[in-house]
Amino acid sequence: MKKKLLVVFTGPMELGGIEKSLIGLLDAIDYEQYSVDLFLYGHHGSLYSQINKNVNILPEVKELAYTRESLMTKIKHGAFYSVWRRIIDGVRHLPNDDSWNLILKHEVKKLSGTYDLAMSFFLPFDLIRDQVYDLAISFLTPHYFVDRKVHAKRKIAWIHTDYSSVEGINYEELRQSYSGLDKIVAVSSACGETFTKLFPELRGNMMEVENILPQSIIRKDAEAFDGENEMPVIKDGFRLLSIGRYCIAKNFDNVPAICSCLLKKGFKVKWYIIGFGGDEELIRQKIAESKMEEYVILLGKKENPYPYIKACDLYVQPSRYEGKSVTVREAQMFAKPVVITAYPTSGSQLEDGVDGVVVPMDNEGCADGIAKLLNDPKKMQSLSEACRRRDYSNQKEVEKLYELLR
Numbered sequence: 001m002k003k004k005l006l007v008v009f010t011g012p013m014e015l016g017g018i019e020k021s022l023i024g025l026l027d028a029i030d031y032e033q034y035s036v037d038l039f040l041y042g043h044h045g046s047l048y049s050q051i052n053k054n055v056n057i058l059p060e061v062k063e064l065a066y067t068r069e070s071l072m073t074k075i076k077h078g079a080f081y082s083v084w085r086r087i088i089d090g091v092r093h094l095p096n097d098d099s100w101n102l103i104l105k106h107e108v109k110k111l112s113g114t115y116d117l118a119m120s121f122f123l124p125f126d127l128i129r130d131q132v133y134d135l136a137i138s139f140l141t142p143h144y145f146v147d148r149k150v151h152a153k154r155k156i157a158w159i160h161t162d163y164s165s166v167e168g169i170n171y172e173e174l175r176q177s178y179s180g181l182d183k184i185v186a187v188s189s190a191c192g193e194t195f196t197k198l199f200p201e202l203r204g205n206m207m208e209v210e211n212i213l214p215q216s217i218i219r220k221d222a223e224a225f226d227g228e229n230e231m232p233v234i235k236d237g238f239r240l241l242s243i244g245r246y247c248i249a250k251n252f253d254n255v256p257a258i259c260s261c262l263l264k265k266g267f268k269v270k271w272y273i274i275g276f277g278g279d280e281e282l283i284r285q286k287i288a289e290s291k292m293e294e295y296v297i298l299l300g301k302k303e304n305p306y307p308y309i310k311a312c313d314l315y316v317q318p319s320r321y322e323g324k325s326v327t328v329r330e331a332q333m334f335a336k337p338v339v340i341t342a343y344p345t346s347g348s349q350l351e352d353g354v355d356g357v358v359v360p361m362d363n364e365g366c367a368d369g370i371a372k373l374l375n376d377p378k379k380m381q382s383l384s385e386a387c388r389r390r391d392y393s394n395q396k397e398v399e400k401l402y403e404l405l406r
Helices: 017-028 071-076 080-092 096-107 141-149 171-179 189-198 200-205 215-221 252-264 280-289 306-311 326-333 363-374 377-388 395-403
Strands: 003-009 034-040 117-121 155-159 183-186 206-208 238-243 269-274 296-300 314-317 338-341 357-359
Touching: 003 017, 003 141, 017 326, 017 395, 117 141, 141 155, 155 189, 171 200, 183 189, 183 200, 189 200, 189 206, 200 206, 215 306, 215 326, 238 252, 238 306, 252 269, 252 280, 252 296, 252 363, 280 296, 306 326, 314 326, 314 363, 326 338, 338 363, 357 363, 363 377
Parallel strands: 003 034, 003 117, 117 155, 155 183, 183 206, 238 269, 238 314, 269 296, 314 338, 338 357
Antiparallel strands: none
């Protein structure tokens, strides 16, 4: 008899690293041995169609699907309890977390049946707060669902970010949300280490499962069109690329200043950024203030970013903090030289000087590090060659989950 797995994800399947890692995990599962139910808070998003066809997607709950949307959108889709909660909480000045938990409590029925393993994926608050009309998702929320609405022999949840760098966390709530789980999965050793420094009593529950990437899909999508149409070759110059949500974590608001430093050093560069989110206006403001309109180009939301990765000369992740960046690994899959900033978990992202380079976080230091690499074509080539020799898909990581069921 097949083992029954449940995956809970607190969001629609929009473009993002966590969503891509979920797609990769679902593709890696052996469906001859395991059956999988997927509970999504929203049945939409650019990656929704890429969910493995063997997965049984459970019915959508409208009140959850449109919680982050405007009142008019809620009304349009019939999410009337969510409308009522939004109005009442606005009058009472209640925390948005309360609305979310009340919706879960009153509008979501307990799932029938018993699962062998229930897994909670979720978007931390720092990654979804840039939505224009969103309600703040409590860190307790996804685990509340798994804890209260699901029968499972074992329950686990993922950590996708460096909590030591996220502002505004209710640490007591976070501790409670993870304490009742059988295992806590970190996407990197450094990510797990920063978490256990905050909560040393949970160290015994930790395990590491790196992000799994759907390599065959990624390589196929990279051939869909020519990214050079929007990122033309620069004679004696370089095309830099960054991908991510337009939010504080990704630090794209400092890209114009870093790019300006590179231009002053005499480099011919254009820096392209793919993404979307609430910080777009801030980033455009910084571009204008630095007079970088010609050199820092926001390409916006791209359902298929891989032709652009294939076209770039250097991939840069200038983040303030990360769990383990999926887009960095995707760039390495295409044997691109990669630069990342020295965020707290950078040590587990790549091997500095071997398959990528870590540069200082400040703008001048970051520009100096990029300039040093651009001035060294032999180093650029060696980074690419190292990436070609490595497997960044991590398909075998799924075996760690199977071990929990044996």
